[in-house]
Amino acid sequence: MRSLLDNLAESAQKRTAIGHFNISDLVGLNAVAAAARRVGVPVLIGTSEGERAFIGARQAAAVVKSIRDEYDFPIFLNGDHTHSLAKAEEAARAGYDMIGFDGSTLAFEENVRQTKQAVEAIKSINADIVVEGELGYIGSGWEIHDTVSFFGKRGRRSRKSSPRD
Secondary structure: OOOOHHHHHHHHHHHHEEEEEEEEOHHHHHHHHHHHHHHHHOOOEEOOOHHHHHHHHHHHHHHHHHHHHHOOEEEEEEEEOOOOOHHHHHHHHHOOOEEEEEOOOOOOOHHHHHHHHHHHHHHHHOOOOOEEOOOOOOOOOOOOOOOOOOOOOOOOOOOOOOOOO
């Protein structure tokens, strides 16, 4: 089976995309995997820290690997929006193919410092893991922000944006 990096390079050469879909349970994972197999395209499955806490990092990695092996299909796993070095290392040890290290709420210089530290730690566990850094704040979860400033400062809401507030 070709690696995620190989699939990303081929996708860039063909000027196509690899879909990324976050899942929080086996039903969602099976639906995404079946659809990707049906159309014959590689796919990235994402699990955020919260989703990994619910599913289990090792469990998600085992299920994705079993689908990849059973169908000889390019399905990969991303530790999406990973905010701490400990959680990044946990995902790397579990067998994730990619980790999105998200220090976007930090000051820019601190974000860069922590991202470099995460890359070194992740690559020492598995040199083939793709690591993505998050620069600039894009928001999180269900919150809608009225304004957003870049490079690590959260936007502020001036009014309620959700019935959950």
